[in-house]
Amino acid sequence: MSDRYELFLTCPKGLEGLLAEEAAGLGLEDIREHTSAIRGSADMETAYRLCLWSRLGNRVLMVLKRFAMGNADDLYDGVNEVDWQDHLLPDGTLAVEFSGHGSGIDNTHFGALKVKDAIVDKLRTAEGERPSVDKLNPDLRVHLRLDRGEAILSLDLSGHSLHQRGYRLQQGAAPLKENLAAAVLIRAGWPRIAAQGGALADPMCGVGTFLVEAAMIAADIAPNLRRTRWGFSAWLGHVPALWRKLHDEALARAEAGLAKPPLWIRGYEADPRLIQPGRNNVERAGLSDWIKIYQGEVATFEPRPDQNQKGLVICNPPYGERLGDEASLLYLYQNLGERLRQACLNWEAAVFTGAPDLGKRMGIRSHKQYAFWNGALPCKLLLIKVLPDQFVTGERRTPEQRQADAAQAAIDAETPTRNKPAPEPVIEQARLSEGGQMFANRLQKNLKQLGKWARREGVDCYRVYDADMPEYALAIDLYHDWVHVQEYAAPKSIDPDKAQARLFDALAAIPQALGVDKSRVIVKRRERQSGTRQYERQSTEGKFTEVSEGGVKLLVNLTDYLDTGLFLDHRPMRMRIQREAAGKRFLNLFCYTATASVHAAKGGARSTTSVDLSKTYLDWARRNLSLNGFSDKNRLEQGDVMAWLQGNREEFDLIFIDPPTFSNSKRMEGVFDVQRDHVQLLDLAIARLAPGGVLYFSNNFRKFQLDGHLDSRYQVEEISGQTLDPDFVRNTRIHRAWKIQAK
The missing domain is CATH 3.30.2130.30 (VC0802-like)
Structure with missing residues (x-):
């Protein structure tokens, strides 16, 4: 050879x-x-x-x-x-x-x-x-x-891929391969910073891959020094003496490197489940003296090296793949930008992201960008020098203003900590884009007007914005101290990048305009619904929040489904039922979480009967009733409404029907279509109506037309306009409602 x-x-x-x-x-x-x-x-x-x-x-x-x-x-x-x-x-x-x-x-x-x-x-x-x-x-x-x-x-000759160093037996949900992590560190200038004795911190360290690779670079440790089996181990052309010589040299270099005073290398991770796996990886790499991992949120991140030396902040924030990730990720990137500005002045930063648009939302400029691939996902490495004039604000700063900022920063740096006022945890208004500021102004105006009405009416959950500005196609609801945002899917004619940028502008404005913590903003995307899509589970957090209206308490779930368990637009109908229910037998068909039944019970109904096909929603209904102390005389029936009506012979004085537009549940025969089937539904329901009784019928199908022949058999009065509160007057097509009685 x-x-x-x-x-x-x-x-x-x-x-x-x-x-x-x-x-x-x-x-x-x-x-x-x-x-x-x-x-x-x-x-x-x-x-x-x-x-x-x-x-x-x-x-x-x-x-x-x-x-x-x-x-x-x-x-x-x-x-x-x-x-x-x-x-x-x-x-x-x-x-x-x-x-x-x-x-x-x-x-x-x-x-x-x-x-x-x-x-x-x-x-x-x-x-x-x-x-x-x-x-x-x-x-x-x-x-x-x-x-x-x-x-x-x-x-x-390598055998198993060289990125498999052997220290990472435990990994997080979206691990960065070791050789990609090393490449990011090299591009970020870590070899230079390490040679100067600089520090390194990762505020989202996962299981510590950046930390271990950084320490191996700094300590001159060959990345595959610990590997025992190679592709050449049993190859007949292998030269063991030559290999031993190289391996011994690498061992000596590692021993010399580890004998130096360790650099300050720290990782912080919000998820407590990853702390021990990360520490285990560090220990397997033999770097426990160099690397420490702590539990900590990005919002409180502040590197404090022993000798106050500067260095590199490096991280790989999550990219977001699930419905509703936009809000939490936007605020994560905003928090990261704020912490860099407030706690890492004069450090260098490297943010490796698969969502460069979110990277722009940190409010701090990158001086250099590199394109990478993480598997099949295109990514960007944003390199940042955290200097006062790198900060991006909503207005352009003049050189004189930047000079003044730098002078103030120098004064602040000399001021003893005990004399400094505590920083206020707010997003500075200047960091909103022009569009974002316009959106914030509209939200604040709506909140001021609707807030007075809501307090007067004893309502702590209401819609504060409903696509008022066409370019910001969102519905924003307040639920006590939570904000529930639904993004209406943009038409195909709208550039998706522009739609995404506007969403980010709006999400940046919401906490500031409404005075809520970022962690209490939940975002969902509402597409055109087909079948029972709006009732399908989106998440599995199972977290309920208590809200109130009209003197009753109700449970909402803001995360797990597209809808929350409470249709805010039906509030006037629920209040009407509460006023009219005294002494009456109340029937609630397609009851969902039975919020109307709770109002009827609050109004003094003699009994309530609530019918729905879903066991999940009936369990939720049971919790709503018991939360208000109502359990006796409040019956919950699981079944297909049409079949239930056909088999029932009771009489009711007050009936409420709010059917879905379309339903094809596995537990019912055939398919329910509100336009096709509403006449049969109303005939069956009115057959159960006691003399002098009232039936309220509503639905939210935009193209719905009530059958014209119903007028000849029943007294029919459309009351849609009377069933809209101030938070829905801009959207008169949110639902239609009728009052129907026997002639």
């Missing part, structure tokens, strides 16, 4: 340039970059060194042969011609990885099988002894890449 080899080093997409620099420093020559890989030439010592020291690579592949191939037979022959007895014993084990297609090979499994057959046939002994396949820990890993009719046959 030649003393020099052609090597391919694979890596995550986007790291090719960094890997080329690293590999050159480790001795690789004639380097060329490819997608997710580099190639070059090296001797065996350099190949071993790359395996041991590459922080960025995935695999080190040593090319055995290149050959042209036009079909599967060419593939077999080309592989079979290699002197495999120089690489593997006849009773050894192997694994084959095949990539690429063409030249008659359209299936990678078939290609791998051909390569395996060629090797096995070459090594088969006269006694029939032959290598076997072991995909987990083979003696030899063979890689063949097919590229435009050329086969590149290689040995994988």
Whole structure:
């Protein structure tokens, strides 16, 4: 064999340039970059060194042969011609990885099988002894890449991917691979900062990947020093003495590095479940003297190094994949920006994010950005120097203003802490965009007007905004000290990036305008509903909040469903029922959480009967009734309303029906359609109405038309306008309602 080899080093997409620099420093020559890989030439010592020291690579592949191939037979022959007895014993084990297609090979499994057959046939002994396949820990890993009719046959010297350092046995929900974390640290300038004795802090450290990789860089520890099994361990071409020499050198460098005074490296994590796994990872890496992990929220993050030295704040905030993540993530990024400004002046910061639009919401400028890939997700690394003139505000600061800010910051820095007023936990108005400030002004105006009415009426849950400004298509409801935001899906004609930016503007304005904590803002997206979509579970928090209206207490769930358990627009109807219920037998059909039944009981109803198909909502209804001390004489019936009415012979003095637009539950026969079926529904219900009784019927189907023939049989009066409170007068189509009596 030649003393020099052609090597391919694979890596995550986007790291090719960094890997080329690293590999050159480790001795690789004639380097060329490819997608997710580099190639070059090296001797065996350099190949071993790359395996041991590459922080960025995935695999080190040593090319055995290149050959042209036009079909599967060419593939077999080309592989079979290699002197495999120089690489593997006849009773050894192997694994084959095949990539690429063409030249008659359209299936990678078939290609791998051909390569395996060629090797096995070459090594088969006269006694029939032959290598076997072991995909987990083979003696030899063979890689063949097919590229435009050329086969590149290689040995994988690394074995398991080099990013698997061995310290991270426990990981969080969205782990950052170790080599990607190392690349981010290198791009962020950590090697320079560490060499100067700087500190490092991660306010969202998860299980500590950034922390461990940073400490290994600072302490000059080879990333794969602790690995015991390699792709070359059982390879017949392995040179153990050469490997031992390199490994001993790396051990000596690590011992020298760890003997230095440790740098101040700290991680903070809000999720208590990740603290111990993170500490376990640090301990496995042998870095417990260098790294400490604490539980802490981003909102209280403040790095306090021993010698007051500056350094690098680095983090990988969550990107958000679930419905309603926008609010919590926006406020997380805002909190991060505020903490950088308030607690990390003159530090450097690196924010690695898959949501660059959220990165812009930190209110602080990045001086440099790098594109990365985290798997298939495009990401950005935002590099920030936390200086006073880096802060982004809603207005442009003149040079004179910036100079004054810097002078004030210098005065503040000299002022003893005990004399400083405590910072107020508010979002500065200047940080809202122009559109965000307009939106905040509208919210504050609405709150001022509606707040007086709500206090007068004893209501602590009401709608404060309902798409008043067309470009901010949101419905915003106050539930005591919580804010429930529903984003109406933007029309397809609207640029989704603009819609997202406006949503972020609005979410930034809400806590400030309404005077609520950011953690109490919940966001949901409301699409056009089909079937029972609005009743489907969105989350599983199971957290109920108590609110009040008209002297009754009701439970709402703001997180788990698209609707909250209380239709705010029906408040006037519930109050009407409360006023008219005294001494009456009340029937509530499609009762949902039976809020109207609670009002009827409060108004002195002789009895209430509530019917719904959902056990979940009837359980909720039971809790609403018992919360107000109503349990006797308040019956809850599970069943299909139409079937229940057909089988019931009781009389009721007051009936309320608010059906869904459409229902196709598995527990009912057929499908309910309010437009098609409302006449049959009303006929069945009025048959149960006592002489002189009243039936209230409403629904929120925008295109609904009440059947014109009902007037001939019953007294019908539309009362829609009388069932709108001030918080819904702008949206007169929110529902329609009728008062119906027998003639």
